[in-house]
Amino acid sequence: MGDFRYNGKMYYNPVEFAMDRIGGTWKMPILWRLKDRVMRYSELQKDIPHISQKMLTTQLRELEDDGFVVRKVYAVVPPKTEYTITERGLRAIEVVKVIRNYGLELMDEMGINDK
Amino acid sequence: MGDFRYNGKMYYNPVEFAMDRIGGTWKMPILWRLKDRVMRYSELQKDIPHISQKMLTTQLRELEDDGFVVRKVYAVVPPKTEYTITERGLRAIEVVKVIRNYGLELMDEMGINDK
DNA sequence: CAGGATCCTGAACGATACTG
DNA sequence: CAGTATCGTTCAGGATCCTG
Numbered sequence A, B: 001m002g003d004f005r006y007n008g009k010m011y012y013n014p015v016e017f018a019m020d021r022i023g024g025t026w027k028m029p030i031l032w033r034l035k036d037r038v039m040r041y042s043e044l045q046k047d048i049p050h051i052s053q054k055m056l057t058t059q060l061r062e063l064e065d066d067g068f069v070v071r072k073v074y075a076v077v078p079p080k081t082e083y084t085i086t087e088r089g090l091r092a093i094e095v096v097k098v099i100r101n102y103g104l105e106l107m108d109e110m111g112i113n114d115k
Numbered sequence C: 001c002a003g004g005a006t007c008c009t010g011a012a013c014g015a016t017a018c019t020g
Numbered sequence D: 001c002a003g004t005a006t007c008g009t010t011c012a013g014g015a016t017c018c019t020g
Helices: A014-022 A027-034 A041-047 A053-065 A087-109 B014-022 B027-034 B041-047 B053-065 B087-109
Strands: A004-006 A009-011 A069-074 A080-085 B004-006 B009-011 B069-074 B080-085
Touching: A009 A014, A014 A027, A014 A087, A014 B087, A027 A041, A027 A053, A027 A069, A027 A080, A027 A087, A041 A053, A041 A080, A053 A069, A080 A087, A087 B014, A087 B087, B009 B014, B014 B027, B014 B087, B027 B041, B027 B053, B027 B069, B027 B080, B027 B087, B041 B053, B041 B080, B053 B069, B080 B087
Parallel strands: none
Antiparallel strands: A004 A009, A069 A080, B004 B009, B069 B080
16 A cells, blocks of 8 residues: 555555544534534534534535535525535444444443543 | 543543544554554564654553553563554454545545555 | 634644663 | 654644624
8 A cells, every 4th residue: 555645645544544534623523413414504513512613614614625515505694504414424424433332332441431 | 422531631522532542643553563463663663654763652652551552571682572462452453444444435436546 | 694814822743862 | 672852843723803
């Protein structure tokens, strides 16, 4: 497996590439919310604790650029924007589920319980 | 799912916790190397392109502290250290495999081929 | 309502030199 | 050989203010 480039950035293995698409602090939480319903910007913000406006916006843009979500803007006042998960996003969810289950397993085994 | 704390750091979901254990740039590449054989420090360094001494050392320490690898030091001159993956590490490998396969799939679908 | 534009901090990561 | 120690850089993410 050789090195490769995407969007001007170097990657050294497929794991790194995948994690740049759906990793970071916020992308999985966002995709997770969208997995079974369409949501507005403000709904996402209310639903995801601790996320800042900037992070919500930039992460949504990247997810959109990579084809994981679709952004639909309605020309109304006040503005209304809806985010919908795509087929590609739904397949990412399968990976998120695996990681999430593994996290729960690890937490259990390490004696961590939510406070 | 509430918030929780581990080693003085806050986590807001199990995914975040899992990725802090096996995520980052280097942990998966390291575990991947160790999945089917015991390796010495210098072997790992030769085998993992672009990794610095500092990163190799700190990531190995964290993996050890979290119980993913075992470090065995031989009291010889020159020094010899062997790293062995644990049962916990082997289960992490299953997750890495899923992410890796997903990365390959994504790359294929996005038209990326190693150069 | 759904953002854009700036400025800023801290943690992650890298480069280099040195050592038991 | 297998690290430590130190310094420097980069970048994810946060805080704040502004707007169509």
